[in-house]
Amino acid sequence: MAVMTMRDALNDALHREMERDERVIVLGEDVSGGAGGTSGSRDAAGGIFGVTKGLLPRFGDKRVIDTAISESCIVGMANGAALAGLRPVAELMFADFVGVSFDQIFNQMAKFRYMFGGKAKTPVVLRMSMGAGMNAAAQHSQVIYPMLTMVPGLKVVTPSNPADAKGLLTQAIRDDDPVMFLEHKALYARKGEVPDGDHLVPFGEAALVREGQDATVVAIARMVPFAEKALDKLEAEGITCDLIDLRTTSPLDEETILESLSLTGRLVVVDEANPMCSMASEIAGLAARKGFAHLRAPVQCVTAPHTPVPFARELERLYVPGPDRIEAAIRDVLKEG
Amino acid sequence: MQQSPAQIRHAYTRMRLIREFEERLHVENPKGEIAGFTHLYAGQEAIAVGICENLDERDYIISTHRGHGHCLARGCDPRDMMHEIYGRADGLCKGRGGSMHIADLSKGMLGANGIVGGGQPIALGAAIACALRGDGSVSVSFTGDGASNQGTVFEAMNMAVVLKAPKVFVFEDNGYSEHTGASYGIGGDLKTRTEGFGIPVWEADGFDYFAVYEAARDAIAEARAGRGPVAVLATATRYFGHFEGDPQNYRAKDEVKRFREEKDCLMQMRRRVVEAGIFSESDLDAIDAAVIEQIDAAVASAREGPRPGPEIMLQDVYLDY
Helix, strand or coil, rough: CCCEEEEHHHHHHHHHHHHHHEEEEEECCCCCCCCCCCCCCCCCCCCCCCCCHHHHHHCCCCCCCCCCHHHHHHHHHHHHHHHCCCCCEEEEEEEHHHHHHHHHHHHHCCCHHCCCCCCCCCCCCEEEEEECCCCCCCCCCCCCHHHHHHHCEEEEECCCHHHHHHHHHHHHHHCCCEEEEEHHHHHHHCCEEECCCCCCCCCCEEEEEEECCCCCCCCCCHHHHHHHHHHHHCCCCCCCEEEEEEEEEECCCCCHHHHHHHHHEEEEEEEECCCCCCCHHHHHHHHHHCCCHHHCCEEEEEEECCCCCCHHHHHHHHHHCHHHHHHHHHHHHHHHC | CCCCCCHHHHHHHHHHHHHHHHHHHHHHHCCCCCCCCCCCCCHHHHHHHHHHHHCCCCCCCCCCCCHHHHHHHHCCHHHHHHHCCCCCCCCCCCCCCHHCCEEECCHCCCCCCCCCCCCHHHHHHHHHHHHHCCCCCCEEEEEECHHHHCHHHHHHHHHHHHHHHCEEEEEEEEECCCEEEHHHHCCCHHHHHHHHHHCEEEEECCCCHHHHHHHHHHHHHHHHHCCCCEEEEECCCCCCCCCCCCCCCCCCCHHHHHHHHHHHHHHHHHHHHHHHCCCCHHHHHHHHHHHCCCCCCCCHHHHHCCCCCHHHHHHCCCCCC
């Protein structure tokens, strides 16, 4: 075990997998950076958040490919390289740029295997930074995983801590299906213990981060540390909750959620996405469909409002579900029944 | 004509196979047994075959919504394709793909593609795999005049040049982008546009198999040698509508008739090889008869093919979920 940031944990996973399997390639804008610049320095960026730093000098520019600002082409190239036997890890600097490349995601990679009669393998990992927290405003701050989660054929991963980030990225690279890997940009500097050596976290297995009696709290990515803060405060008053970190939204670990709900009877879902067709509404629906008998109070959904992400510090703070709102929602769910 | 008689026989047979496959679908389609949209390639056979006769099993192609010709030129099984077009459980894609999504990965055929312009970045990715293998293989994308206006095509051309990828852009100008003349949608022209990216262009008459073959041979040799992406620009026409059932009100009444009588690629090829004494009319008639028999058998068996059950709907979304 070593303590490291989520950024370094992801970087470690990339190094290890590129070392282990020469079919793994990395491509995207500025994944090394510096080409064509006046300093002569390659690996000048190592990715906009430094996640791919050091890969170019180690593995060379045939496997670490800087691209033009052409997101459709980046994702499409990853798709074709995968069909031709490689295992590409493509990077979109910001998850919002899915908007530029969505055809290659939901019409192409997600459907090859199905449309082509089960003969295609498309082991693409599409890494992207997501989420609010840097005042990057409406086009650089969205979480967007709900719209990826609804696409059959994609797997969607949302790590909340360095150990899971390493384990889930390793799994994603070794996985034969296309994987959307969403890294919350406010978590890159989050530190935690990370297992040395090979570390895999299987998809579809949520983590029970805390155990408690009074309610079930389901959270995703940055909402997990926020929920922990809320729970710290409530625990001082003797209120305890199960805290479930989904880790992957597709596949979705329904069993862990429903089992916890059967014990607590109360459910709070914390989701940084906009409220309609969100993971929050999905999990509330799951509770209504399969956990209705256990529900002792209406499900509380803590989400962003139905607005784009605003810019000003005050407005972004209002937009993002924080520990205070989570605490209030837990208190609300405990009021009834 | 530098090709051997065996090569010419192979190419002629493939072209005839495409023609008969498409002519037969045009007859069968209105009968109601074939579901969905069908886009026929008849008229452009010399392009698909002229290109694919220059490829070997290391190479990749990616096709378009008008993909039957590219699939057959690449060696996909016409019986399995016919079963797929009829939506049968034993079709090439288990009846889940249909006319617009025929693929055969085992033959380096990365799929027809229902999204116009969707294939070019994908083919570039395969070209990157070719370059990494370093075995001289190439990756070919077929692009219609309509698709040539998609941003993905520009992105792929640019990146192919940046990466010096062994990528072959084949532009097929059949005169129409769906229901609109190609000249309307293309600002400037395809050749100078492509050259503007720094990609050398070989032009060929798309009705002339030998012209396409030779242009592709020279272009592909450059790409195989690692000198970067190349383009082949071929002009022809499609004999049918954008889709089956298209009333084609945008075309002059005798346009197709004139092309069929004056320019048809199979007619020209027959004349050339007979005049050169390579094959006789009756040699070629025998090929035609065998192809027609093959298509008859494919249609008959597709009509009787097994219908897909619900289990096929739920398969193959993931390898593991």
